[in-house]
Amino acid sequence: MNVYLDYASTTPIHPEVITYMSEIMKDHYGNPSSIHRLGREARTVIEKARRTMAQILNCSIGEIFFTSSATEAHNTLLKRSVQDLGIERIIYLPLEHHCGLHSIQEIVKTSTVQPVPLKVGSDGMFSMQELEVMLKENKKTLVSIMHVNNEIGNLYPIEVIGKLCKQAGAVFHADTVQSIGKMPLDFASLDVDLAAGSAHKFYGPKGIGFMYIHEDTQINPMIYGGAQERNMRAGTENIIGIAGMAKALEVADRDQKKRAEIIAARQAYFEEKVLQEITGTWINGSDSRASHITSVSFPASPHVDMLMFNLDIAGIAASSASACSSGIEADSHVLQAIQHPDNRKSIRFSYSHLTTLEELDYTISILKKHTQAT
Ligand SMILES: Cc1ncc(COP(=O)(O)O)c(C=O)c1O
Structure with a gap:
């Protein structure tokens, strides 16, 4: 998928x-x-x-x-x-x-x-x-x-x-x-x-x-x-x-109203599932956020280091909030500004009215698979 x-x-x-x-x-x-x-x-x-x-x-x-x-x-x-x-x-x-x-x-x-x-x-x-x-x-x-x-x-x-x-x-x-x-x-x-x-x-x-x-x-x-x-x-x-x-x-x-309703529902669904099903996660940012963006912070683990790579292999396009400079991966200036801990990894998921619940369920299943320690 x-x-x-x-x-x-x-x-x-x-x-x-x-x-x-x-x-x-x-x-x-x-x-x-x-x-x-x-x-x-x-x-x-x-x-x-x-x-x-x-x-x-x-x-x-x-x-x-x-x-x-x-x-x-x-x-x-x-x-x-x-x-x-x-x-x-x-x-x-x-x-x-x-x-x-x-x-x-x-x-x-x-x-x-x-x-x-x-x-x-x-x-x-x-x-x-x-x-x-x-x-x-x-x-x-x-x-x-x-x-x-x-x-x-x-x-x-x-x-x-x-x-x-x-x-x-x-x-x-x-x-x-x-x-x-x-x-x-x-x-x-x-x-x-x-x-x-x-x-x-x-x-x-x-x-x-x-x-x-x-x-x-x-x-x-x-x-x-x-x-x-x-x-x-x-x-x-x-x-x-x-x-x-x-x-x-x-x-x-x-189409603004129609799109906005769908996007808000997708965000609520995804965030609830992530927080419930993936231990130790939190959502970066304030209570006042736009509904098309969710930045998830994952707890440190060797699995998490490979998460972006594994999402990509599984066909999921998300965005890493870190930049690789001189071979060292560092948090983006935004994550640094909010003092996001260096040892955790954040990934930005951003949705649209085209995003389906099935796509989000699949993403959660892949996240679960690749964050759980074996
Ligand atoms: C908040 C913000 N400002 C500016 C830009 C730059 O836009 P453009 O791709 O048109 O140069 C972007 C694109 O990522 C953005 O998200």
Whole structure:
């Protein structure tokens, strides 16, 4: 049996998205910057996609800019906001995705900006009061806190954080990659200045993403060249990807409630079974977690060291939360930040509305087989 439990890493393209992209691929090969009919038609496809996405995310079309990925989007948003908005300090969550974290590290290396990582507990959460106190300091601040953590699934209250930032005059950047398409997001009511999404996380194609830049936040581009994306992101547009991303978001929005119910039920089922049937396990993260991610911590044993390998042999695709550097396996920066014990092993299982109970039962049986001492 083949079981895919790595939906937080990427998702298969939805059949409706494939159909739509195939049409665009066949019929719309013009360069959107050309003024002839074919060019104008391609431009129309892009602007229709932008309109669809802006409607779903409740923002204006002028606030959406297409990029090659969320990684590019976050690099642009973080680097350019620091350069262009007079940022003196970045307060950030140490559990940010590497595209945010490494951008911040690079900014700090090449500027006088003060980095302030938030202190997190073993559940990965930070004190809102502490953030509030920090924000009282008279320093132009950028706050970078993700909406949903991609490894342990923690859900951070961006609506509350946004309000605090707004009151304090701080710029708020939120990585919304793991929440867009999974839960409703309403940018008009959120005090988020900068955000980004990636199509392949919500059943769209890979290699296409977007940034949201609030209309009152003016930053310059990171990539220079042509006047595409209203001078914010040069380079001939990935029209097929853009069309596919908008279609995927449209489908995700249409089916959101139905999908969310199934996913929440799958998570409850899987977590209960894991905790009951596999001795010594716990679920990493806080009580407030997104329902498509479960990070399971397994007690130390020689069997557990081989678990990822054995899951793979059994046809189960999950994700190891450790990185191998110089031949030594170490916990990821997220697990290190929550002080996950080195001698235990964590594996991330991430599900979708496509995940069946049978797949989860099979996974539990394989986990049991390979964790029990003989
Ligand atoms: C939270 C988060 N941010 C950013 C990214 C990067 O997205 P992309 O694959 O579009 O570069 C990912 C992808 O894993 C993610 O999970």
